[in-house]
Amino acid sequence: MMEDNISPDHKAGFISIVGKPNVGKSTLMNILVGERLSIITSKAQTTRHRIMGIVNGVQNGTDFQLVYSDTPGIIKPVYELHKSMMHFVHGSLEDADVILFVTDIFEKHDEDDVIEKLQHANIPILLIINKIDLATPEQIEEKINYWKENFKALEIIPISALQQQNVEGLLPKIVDLLPVHYPYFPKDELTDKPERFFAAEIIREKIFTNYTKEVPYSCEVVISSFKEKEDMIVVSSEIYVERTTQRAILLGHKGERIKKVGIEARQEMEKFFGKKIFLEQYIKVEPDWRNKRQKLERFGYE
Numbered sequence: 001m002m003e004d005n006i007s008p009d010h011k012a013g014f015i016s017i018v019g020k021p022n023v024g025k026s027t028l029m030n031i032l033v034g035e036r037l038s039i040i041t042s043k044a045q046t047t048r049h050r051i052m053g054i055v056n057g058v059q060n061g062t063d064f065q066l067v068y069s070d071t072p073g074i075i076k077p078v079y080e081l082h083k084s085m086m087h088f089v090h091g092s093l094e095d096a097d098v099i100l101f102v103t104d105i106f107e108k109h110d111e112d113d114v115i116e117k118l119q120h121a122n123i124p125i126l127l128i129i130n131k132i133d134l135a136t137p138e139q140i141e142e143k144i145n146y147w148k149e150n151f152k153a154l155e156i157i158p159i160s161a162l163q164q165q166n167v168e169g170l171l172p173k174i175v176d177l178l179p180v181h182y183p184y185f186p187k188d189e190l191t192d193k194p195e196r197f198f199a200a201e202i203i204r205e206k207i208f209t210n211y212t213k214e215v216p217y218s219c220e221v222v223i224s225s226f227k228e229k230e231d232m233i234v235v236s237s238e239i240y241v242e243r244t245t246q247r248a249i250l251l252g253h254k255g256e257r258i259k260k261v262g263i264e265a266r267q268e269m270e271k272f273f274g275k276k277i278f279l280e281q282y283i284k285v286e287p288d289w290r291n292k293r294q295k296l297e298r299f300g301y302e
Helices: 025-033 080-094 112-118 137-150 170-177 195-210 244-251 253-273 293-298
Strands: 011-019 051-059 062-070 098-104 125-130 155-158 220-228 232-241 276-285
Touching: 011 025, 011 080, 011 112, 011 170, 025 051, 025 062, 025 098, 051 170, 062 170, 080 112, 080 293, 098 112, 098 170, 125 137, 125 170, 137 155, 155 170, 195 220, 195 232, 195 253, 232 244, 232 253, 244 253, 244 276, 253 276
Parallel strands: 011 062, 011 098, 098 125, 125 155, 232 276
Antiparallel strands: 051 062, 220 232
């Protein structure tokens, strides 16, 4: 039921944040939304889903609702999992009113697969050059000139998401580009995802920060139970890996490594949910789950 007091000139729309892995899309999304909704690590391909963050406000007297989408980095699929991840990207482009194409100061001009997906998009594209805090003014100028010659964007905006440099200027530009429309979500909603999704993402993030090589990419976290009590939330999680050797690595000597993951995840969840957390973790082996369509659907990759 839509609220009766929505003004007739209310603006609303979907803003998709797209680009290659590891260019800072999740950092930018979290800053734009003002909440930590997406995993941030130094490792590529950590975002696997389309995560929406909802921002409501007023710009120059006009009420608005921005629905940002953080999407997986665009890659050439190797596993069925990757195909599902790219499906989330396609979905975000199909309903976008504005696209933020994020690249960074270090990109090696290998953005062809991203450009291919965007060149026929008949909607406004703001090209964001991230990580300018690590570059000289000359390098920034060179990169801006490169993109002016090689990609047709409405505007090219150099920023540092991590240092929040030039980021504040994005909001008015985005609002100006949005159509007049009623809000798509209730005004008190922050995201389209349920609480258990973020519980799983927090555990998965701690796996990414505590383990190296292939192990984090072979893990999937499922929240089998999420029970909110008066004084705490009881969370039961299942961590799936593909091989028994990976299970042994996750556990560590006498279970010390997975215990560390649990402690860090519990502390992060307590900050996120604002409540005491009791966390259980179970590790299960599911061979080749990244290529099993039935398993992927069960894990939420539709």
